[in-house]
Amino acid sequence: MRILSLASEIAHAIQRHAKSDAVVSKDGTINYFQLKYLSICFQEFAQQQGLSSNDVIAYCGSNSRDRLAFFLGGLLGAYIPALLPISSGSPFLDTFLFSIDAKMLISEVTEASSIPQWTPTDAKRSSSGTMIVQDRSVSHISFTSGTLGHPRIIHVSADAVLEFCDWFCHYIPLSSNDRWAEPGNITSDLAITNTILRFFCGAAFIDVSTEDFPRLSSHFAENRVSIVRSTPRAAEILLASNRRRQLKTTALRLIGFGGDQLTSNTVFRMMNELSGDITFINTYGKAEIAGILSIYCWERGAKFAQYDGCVSVGQFVPGVEAESGVSFCDSSELVVQSRRNAILIKNLLSGEIIQTERKTKSAMATGDLVRKYDEFLYVVGRVDREVTRHGYQVNLDKLGTIVSELLKERSAAVLIKERLILLVEAPPDVDVKTILSSMMPYYLVPDKVIFEKQLPVNRSGKIDINQCKIIAESAI
Structure with a gap:
């Protein structure tokens, strides 16, 4: 079984991959701005150490709230027992490690001499x-x-x-x-x-x-x-x-x-x-x-x-x-x-x-x-999606949700040049305006319907309203 200080091991991988996107401060504090680099660094570390999701990794430190070891285990899929703070010289440590068949013991952050400095200019690039x-x-x-x-x-x-x-x-x-x-x-x-x-x-x-x-x-x-x-x-x-x-x-x-x-x-x-x-x-x-x-x-x-x-x-x-x-x-x-x-x-x-x-x-x-x-x-x-239409207050987000429920298709509503535009994931042969006219008040019926194979989404998987506006503006 190996005993490693995780910070110093990971720091070398960070230097190779991260540049300005994942950086470490001069006092040894690790700052991750892009989680994809965190994944790359830990996966490389795991490969070098021969770790897999079948391994048990133990964590030992004086600070019970230091969760750095859990990042490694989470990305590997390895099991990390939630240990109480135990010092490395504890007489109970060897018995405990043997009982759980630990492949690795990770100590708390102790080395920072080889870790690059972090500056605010690095943060602004992310x-x-x-x-x-x-x-x-x-x-x-x-x-x-x-x-x-x-x-x-x-x-x-x-x-x-x-x-x-x-x-x-x-x-x-x-x-x-x-x-x-x-x-x-x-x-x-x-x-x-x-x-x-x-x-x-x-x-x-x-x-x-x-x-x-x-x-x-x-x-x-x-x-x-x-x-x-x-x-x-x-x-x-x-x-x-x-x-x-x-x-x-x-x-x-x-x-x-x-x-x-x-x-x-x-x-x-x-x-x-x-x-x-x-x-x-x-x-x-x-x-x-x-x-x-x-x-x-x-x-x-x-x-x-x-x-x-x-x-x-x-x-x-x-x-x-x-x-x-x-x-x-x-x-x-x-x-x-x-x-x-x-x-x-x-x-x-x-x-x-x-x-x-x-x-x-x-x-x-x-x-x-x-x-x-x-x-x-x-x-x-x-x-900021609350608008007035024909004297009535209308929330475009709520309107998009209601239409999605009625049509059983995803939709988004935007207001372009005082015109209500509806974007919907439905076949072009569906008469959406007629359907909505029979089920909704007149001030909620769109002026134009745009059919899209798939509505644009942002990185969180939600409908990207800004991109929908661009599509609507180009269509009118």
Whole structure:
């Protein structure tokens, strides 16, 4: 069995691959801006050390909250027991390592002499991803969110994140026996909280690339995936691949969604067409919050909360306080007051620190419109997607969701030069305007319908409204 200091081993791989995208500070703190480089570095390290998903890796350190070892185990799929802090000279250590048949013992970060320095200019070259900072004096985790083209860096208390992870892992529950798959881009906004969660509990990370999408259910079955963090689009792909191959994904026990406007139709189809005792969760959160804000959980076959064709995001998790902001008809902007809020929000392009004007420094206007119905929370859309049409207030996000539920096809609504344009994934021979005219009030009927084989999506797997606007502008 080998005993290694993980930081010094990984630092050499980082120097070879990362350049400005994954960097390490001069005090030995590791900062990861692009998770793909993290994966490359750990995989190379594992190959050099002859490690595989069948190995047991032990972790020993004086700081029980140092989760660096879990990154390695998560990416390898190796089992890492959650050890109590044990010093390397402990008389119990050898007995413990022998009892679990450990192939490797990883000590805490001890060497930093060969690690390159980190400068702010390096950080500005990255637009999205996750940076993990473990500073011995001021511990925080920094997230960057750049899916919508406005990259920001957000510093959040590491204690708050770890407290949330501990609560969430017990709520679900999650463990190191789980195998976690996440269709989509590993550096997307969707991965921000999920990455911390899965590495916190030591769950194995099962890679899912775009090449795996046509055979998604097979990929999950072959890799014994137990947890899937998904978007509605990825769920549709899973259903399509499952129908073609008729495979039983018996290991799958949890499917989680990230607060998108998840339609009831998608959930009904998943409950009917997927096998096994599956639990579903739908959550709502922001990159500026250390963890999710609300969560809704239901079992396969059970009745679930829905309103206007959408599934609820449930109720607020413990420790989250919120209030209603500016009202828009039957919905209002959600304003969060929580100790889990970001310390500050910084625009990476201008370096400007955005200060809140509210009395409570931790208050943050989310920009999301929500509605409460039967004590459950529903995300309606974005504040900046609220428009006036024929004297009525219309939320374009909500309209797109309603149309998607009516047509059983994905759609998006945009307003171009005062004209309501609907983009829909449907055959051109479908008379969408006539169908909608018979089912919706006149002010919701689009002026023009554009048929697309597939609507553009961003890195989080959500419909890319900016790209939809470009398509609509070119069509009128």
